[in-house]
Amino acid sequence: MSKTIIISNRLPVQLQISNGSITAVPSVGGLATGMKSVHSSGDSLWIGWSGLTDEEIPEELSKDIDDALAQQGSSKVRLTAKEVEGFYYGFSNRTIWPLFHYFLEYSEFELDSWNTYKAVNQKFADAIIEKIEDDADTIWIHDYQLMLVPQMVREQRPNIAIGFFLHIPFPSFEIFRTMPWREEVLRGLLGADLIGFHIYDYERHFLSSVKRLLGVEVSFNEIYFDNRVIKVDSFPMGIDYKKFSDAAKEHTKRDPDKLSELQKRLNSHKKSDPENKFLLSIDRLDYSKGIAKRLNAFEYFLNKYPQYKEKVRLIILAVPSRSNVPQYQLLKKEIDELVGRINGEFSTVSWTPIWYFYRSMPFENLIDLYTSSDIAWLTPLRDGMNLVAKEYIATRTDKTGVLILSEMAGSANEMNESLLINPNNFEQIADALYQALNMPIEEQQQRNGQLQKRLKRYNVEKWANDFMNSLAKQRTREAANVSTKITDNQLKLIATDYTKATKRLLFLDYDGTLAGFHNDPQKASPDDELYTILDALHTQENTTLFLISGRDKDTFTKWFLHKKYNMIVEHGVWISRNGEAFSLLENVKNDWMEKIRPVLESFVDRTPGSFIEEKNYSLAWHYRKTDPDFGNLRATELTTVLTSLIGTDDLSVLNGNKVIEVKSSNVNKGRASMRMLGEENYDFVFAIGDDWTDEFMFQELPESTITVKVGRQKTAAKYFVNDIKNVRILLKKFVAAL
Numbered sequence: 001m002s003k004t005i006i007i008s009n010r011l012p013v014q015l016q017i018s019n020g021s022i023t024a025v026p027s028v029g030g031l032a033t034g035m036k037s038v039h040s041s042g043d044s045l046w047i048g049w050s051g052l053t054d055e056e057i058p059e060e061l062s063k064d065i066d067d068a069l070a071q072q073g074s075s076k077v078r079l080t081a082k083e084v085e086g087f088y089y090g091f092s093n094r095t096i097w098p099l100f101h102y103f104l105e106y107s108e109f110e111l112d113s114w115n116t117y118k119a120v121n122q123k124f125a126d127a128i129i130e131k132i133e134d135d136a137d138t139i140w141i142h143d144y145q146l147m148l149v150p151q152m153v154r155e156q157r158p159n160i161a162i163g164f165f166l167h168i169p170f171p172s173f174e175i176f177r178t179m180p181w182r183e184e185v186l187r188g189l190l191g192a193d194l195i196g197f198h199i200y201d202y203e204r205h206f207l208s209s210v211k212r213l214l215g216v217e218v219s220f221n222e223i224y225f226d227n228r229v230i231k232v233d234s235f236p237m238g239i240d241y242k243k244f245s246d247a248a249k250e251h252t253k254r255d256p257d258k259l260s261e262l263q264k265r266l267n268s269h270k271k272s273d274p275e276n277k278f279l280l281s282i283d284r285l286d287y288s289k290g291i292a293k294r295l296n297a298f299e300y301f302l303n304k305y306p307q308y309k310e311k312v313r314l315i316i317l318a319v320p321s322r323s324n325v326p327q328y329q330l331l332k333k334e335i336d337e338l339v340g341r342i343n344g345e346f347s348t349v350s351w352t353p354i355w356y357f358y359r360s361m362p363f364e365n366l367i368d369l370y371t372s373s374d375i376a377w378l379t380p381l382r383d384g385m386n387l388v389a390k391e392y393i394a395t396r397t398d399k400t401g402v403l404i405l406s407e408m409a410g411s412a413n414e415m416n417e418s419l420l421i422n423p424n425n426f427e428q429i430a431d432a433l434y435q436a437l438n439m440p441i442e443e444q445q446q447r448n449g450q451l452q453k454r455l456k457r458y459n460v461e462k463w464a465n466d467f468m469n470s471l472a473k474q475r476t477r478e479a480a481n482v483s484t485k486i487t488d489n490q491l492k493l494i495a496t497d498y499t500k501a502t503k504r505l506l507f508l509d510y511d512g513t514l515a516g517f518h519n520d521p522q523k524a525s526p527d528d529e530l531y532t533i534l535d536a537l538h539t540q541e542n543t544t545l546f547l548i549s550g551r552d553k554d555t556f557t558k559w560f561l562h563k564k565y566n567m568i569v570e571h572g573v574w575i576s577r578n579g580e581a582f583s584l585l586e587n588v589k590n591d592w593m594e595k596i597r598p599v600l601e602s603f604v605d606r607t608p609g610s611f612i613e614e615k616n617y618s619l620a621w622h623y624r625k626t627d628p629d630f631g632n633l634r635a636t637e638l639t640t641v642l643t644s645l646i647g648t649d650d651l652s653v654l655n656g657n658k659v660i661e662v663k664s665s666n667v668n669k670g671r672a673s674m675r676m677l678g679e680e681n682y683d684f685v686f687a688i689g690d691d692w693t694d695e696f697m698f699q700e701l702p703e704s705t706i707t708v709k710v711g712r713q714k715t716a717a718k719y720f721v722n723d724i725k726n727v728r729i730l731l732k733k734f735v736a737a738l
């Protein structure tokens, strides 16, 4: 039976060994909390590191550990202390984490830790490959520690479904490009069929890096790479809403003597003055979470609104994290000092402004804090999502409470009803605190009501299901691609038909089909191998070969006239047969050019790298050499401008491969090829091409035509081949067929 394999750096359990026995404790963290409900249902296996290094696992307990993990549907990847140091504390947390959170100054680029990262990613990939039973299994890889794994698995299992989800931000290209191993990381990720991010901005940054660094083709949110279509999408992660709201409901009903010590303390503080308010912040102790800035902002607030001295208390829960990394040690010291200084400055005999906990608390205490706090105040400088914000809202059973949230958190995108702040703007933060402290109950309830409705609907289960469904859909779409790849067997059958036919007609597009693209179109001239193939086809008995292209007649005259090939250029304006000079195939006007040329020129002026190609009856604006994002943006703009300009004229705008061409509507490759077809009684017709201008042939030629698209984009062609190399293999079969 097919299964889902989930892979993350850490397993959702922490192993502890004492007195020779093993205990498994659930681990804290966004991912572990979020995926739990997915993993516990259905047939699945979770692969990850147990949290104990090889050195810490006594050999005699190894099997017991495996058994304990297997009972929870988990399987461990073994890591040595050295591997953990280089892979986890090293490359993951000293290179990627700071870089992806825009802390460029903290990013270390160490070759050794990169090598360990690669080696450990391979270990994870091997562990997955070992557990795959058949190609129906689905692999879901999580997060920044494992970005090379998709490609490593793909190499061994080309047909398996692989999804990848990044839990942290993907930074802008300007940041990402600073990493020495940036291309390898992108290629690693592109091994997946579906790549998910929390929000659209991260998706957009990723696509931009892929385009700029790998130069591969991207269309909307699809990437054409390595002969596959990879989908990129955003899936904002939700929480286990019911778990938090049920725990809060249960909490309100609890007997007073069954309350936790923490809750008793919170209650007694509230009792001493009902006007007292609690502000709460909960984060892992991480520089991305902006804890130090928040403390400074609190000091600013107390000075700006001194009436709140002795009235508000800030509860800070900072969960220890990555304490082996120097930056985290420094941050701990900075926060300890700041808390000490602010408490020293403002405390009175009956009031300390900050309660600071540096530890992890049991779930029950987390609920105590959420339900007792009037305001949740979360000010990350960067945060992939931030689940704490969502959990706080879920526990507010009477809908009271105010959430103040940094706009730099992914969750800010879906939590518009909270008070959104810029974590660097102390003035705005102080005013937001003031607003929150004075917000009427009805307004609080109204805002939280909206938030709760959304969080309930888009819970973590929905998130995981959406991701899995999208992955499945992507795979089905790939499999049911309207065109099919030509298999060796099909190739044989086509070649047999070719041999048997009495009159053959071939239409071959040039750029992107017979020859590769070049930044300068004049340099994409034919090579010797291509001439040999074309010579052979051209001289075959009962075979009419046409090169059919959007190119101008001068270039084709230079390249092919001496070869006497039949040629149709400018999409069907000119024709040349058997070495005769080009003559008009269509009578077209070109007086419109005077009006359109200045428009294109203005786009050339404003788009560095673009240029105009002037043909006899058409004008083309090329943007292959421009910055890819900018070029696409300008292309959309130009299409809009041209479409509105030409109105009902007899002109049309063609979007080719990095080129926009304006030409007469009654000229296209479909019409031209149909005219040639009508001249004789052909019983084998073949057309091959790579872009939109070739689609006219695929659509207009009769159903019996063998139509072939080069590349994986959407097409009306019956078949596709991956690239130019395969076009030549195919044409050589025709050469050999007679």
Ligand code: GDG
Pocket: 028, 029, 030, 031, 033, 034, 167, 168, 237, 282, 283, 284, 317, 319, 359, 360, 361, 362, 363, 366, 383, 384, 385, 386, 387, 388, 389, 391
């Ligand atoms: C990463 C991304 C993204 C915290 N303290 C305690 C405790 N927690 C739980 C919270 C929450 C989770 O840990 C923290 O999740 P966050 O989303 O806030 O942050 P990260 O750990 O940095 O997670 C983040 C997330 O992945 C998911 O994709 O949102 O942006 O950085 O669930 O409740 N739980 C307990 N005691 C604690 O003391 N029991």
